[in-house]
Amino acid sequence: MKSYPISIKPFGERAVLVEWPDKVSESILADILDFMDAFKELEIPGWEMSVAYNSLTMVYNQDHIDFEETKNMILECQEKQAKSKMERVQHLWTLPVCYDLEFGMDIEEVSNTLDISVEELIKQHTSHQYVVYGIGFLPGFMYLGGLPPTLEIPRRSEPRLKVQKGSVGLASKQTGIYPQDSPGGWNIIGNCPVDLFDPSKENEPCFVKVGDKIQFESISKAEYELHKIEGEVGIYEPEKVVLNA
Amino acid sequence: MLKVLKPGLYLTVQDLGRFGHRYVGVPIAGAMDVESVKKGNLLLENDENDAVLEITMTGPTLQFDTDTYISLSGAHIVATLNNEPIDNYSVIKIGKGDILSYGRLEKGFRGYLAIKGGFQSKKVLGSRSQFYPVTKSARLKDGDEIPYNKTENYKPKISEVKIEEHFEEKTLKVYKGPEFSLLSDGQLTEIFAKTYTVSKENNRMAYQLSELIAGHSHSMLTSGTLPGTIQLTPAGRMIILMKDGQTTGGYPRILQLSEESISVLAQKKYGDELKFKLV
Numbered sequence: 001m002k003s004y005p006i007s008i009k010p011f012g013e014r015a016v017l018v019e020w021p022d023k024v025s026e027s028i029l030a031d032i033l034d035f036m037d038a039f040k041e042l043e044i045p046g047w048e049m050s051v052a053y054n055s056l057t058m059v060y061n062q063d064h065i066d067f068e069e070t071k072n073m074i075l076e077c078q079e080k081q082a083k084s085k086m087e088r089v090q091h092l093w094t095l096p097v098c099y100d101l102e103f104g105m106d107i108e109e110v111s112n113t114l115d116i117s118v119e120e121l122i123k124q125h126t127s128h129q130y131v132v133y134g135i136g137f138l139p140g141f142m143y144l145g146g147l148p149p150t151l152e153i154p155r156r157s158e159p160r161l162k163v164q165k166g167s168v169g170l171a172s173k174q175t176g177i178y179p180q181d182s183p184g185g186w187n188i189i190g191n192c193p194v195d196l197f198d199p200s201k202e203n204e205p206c207f208v209k210v211g212d213k214i215q216f217e218s219i220s221k222a223e224y225e226l227h228k229i230e231g232e233v234g235i236y237e238p239e240k241v242v243l244n245a
Numbered sequence: 246m247l248k249v250l251k252p253g254l255y256l257t258v259q260d261l262g263r264f265g266h267r268y269v270g271v272p273i274a275g276a277m278d279v280e281s282v283k284k285g286n287l288l289l290e291n292d293e294n295d296a297v298l299e300i301t302m303t304g305p306t307l308q309f310d311t312d313t314y315i316s317l318s319g320a321h322i323v324a325t326l327n328n329e330p331i332d333n334y335s336v337i338k339i340g341k342g343d344i345l346s347y348g349r350l351e352k353g354f355r356g357y358l359a360i361k362g363g364f365q366s367k368k369v370l371g372s373r374s375q376f377y378p379v380t381k382s383a384r385l386k387d388g389d390e391i392p393y394n395k396t397e398n399y400k401p402k403i404s405e406v407k408i409e410e411h412f413e414e415k416t417l418k419v420y421k422g423p424e425f426s427l428l429s430d431g432q433l434t435e436i437f438a439k440t441y442t443v444s445k446e447n448n449r450m451a452y453q454l455s456e457l458i459a460g461h462s463h464s465m466l467t468s469g470t471l472p473g474t475i476q477l478t479p480a481g482r483m484i485i486l487m488k489d490g491q492t493t494g495g496y497p498r499i500l501q502l503s504e505e506s507i508s509v510l511a512q513k514k515y516g517d518e519l520k521f522k523l524v
Contacts, residue, residue: 015469137492
């Protein structure tokens with residue numbers, strides 16, 4: 001597969017920003033992930049990378065970097081990437097969401113604004129697979145793409161000072177889950193009982209990877225409570241299938 | 246153990262930061278003024294990454310339960326050991342039951358307490374830096390105890406040092422950020438000609454500046470941010486991300502502070518003046 005054109009910009013003394021074409025697209029994301037795989041193969045210590053939509057931030061924590069040298073290293077890596085495409089295991093995760101009014105305090109208002117019933121809103125929200133385009137903002141917060149246009153609704157005019165952990169929200173073209181209590185301006189339609197970030201798991205604090213997909217599943221309050229307890233005692237395993245076997 | 250009798254305004258355990266977890270949205274955290282921490286640790290012949298306490302403006306009252314050696318660095322906050330005044334940048338012998346307390350802030354904003362061998366609180370994801378919810382609490386409270394190792398008969402190579410400090414520095418050195426080219430000539434003139442002041446909104450996550458510049462209507466896809474990234478909001482507010490700052494953001498990243506200038510800014514408080522200089 002041919003790689004997309006990239007631009008490489010300096011980003012302070014220790015980082016560079018690598019940008020792909022300015023679009024939200026699964027094939028661009030795949031190209032970024034291919035690049036990251038190729039870079040990891042080089043086994044150069046000290047670098048960390050984070051993806052967000054069409055960009056990759058590469059940070060060298062040890063020391064100042066030489067921009068031209070780094071740029072050449074990245075371009076060489078891109079050439080190498082084109083030659084050796086690696087297989088990548090990606091998953092589709094099914095995450096349970098309770099859309100009960102107790103959690104989804106904005107769901108009635110959203111259904112009025114969008115002029116669809118609450119049932120239809122839940123049906124649409126749970127019938128799509130959302131691509132994880134990045135993890136950032138808060139530990140374990142996923143940037144999800146692929147929301148149907150019928151569910152696009154502006155952010156609330158006044159953000160809430162505290163949105164409860166697990167809250168599932170809608171805001172313009174995005175849907176997502178707050179992985180911790182946080183201030184936030186999204187419209188809250190439900191709550192997911194699954195812990196998306198567990199700092200005690202040293203090797204894998206977040207089970208979802210960029211490039212994975214998420215589908216929501218509507219659950220009752222009783223099931224919500226059960227999953228919550230299962231999570232607390234550490235026996236809850238979110239449902240997953242391999243996407244690109 | 247070091248027991249917190251009173252925590253002061255905002256007391257945390259910090260090392261140089263939590264690296265390697267940016268890909269899951271974990272900020273680096275770590276000491277705000279790295280320069281001062283390195284000096285404090287150096288004096289005790291510690292590793293530069295050994296954990297210290299970060300003291301913000303109003304200092305804590307602390308009690309030691311076993312022998313060790315400490316050094317104070319960073320902001321000048323009047324400090325006493327069992328009611329006897331002690332100085333920054335000297336190695337101080339500590340005995341069982343000694344009480345360290347802090348008084349008036351004289352210069353800077355964040356002080357550091359380094360201890361021989363570093364504080365031994367639990368590492369989470371490779372670091373002792375407090376950042377909720379990676380660590381169980383965001384800061385230390387009354388009655389908290391922080392472990393350290395006993396040290397007796399330590400002979401410091403240097404017992405006191407005169408240090409060049411950065412608390413009077415007003416100029417922050419900045420590089421062009423990824424969206425620098427979006428700035429108009431008018432905005433550029435404003436940024437580099439004017440003096441700015443630190444707003445009330447300043448903490449370990451970000452420093453906002455009180456003065457607005459001309460706004461913009463540029464919208465962009467969310468992208469990576471770093472400590473020292475200066476974002477420009479549509480209303481024209483400059484927000485400088487610091488050590489606990491989010492790893493991604495959606496505002497144009499117009500400028501990026503030099504690492505040294507992050508330490509300079511870490512010692513600024515509400516109302517302090519700043520200027521920017523492009524390097």
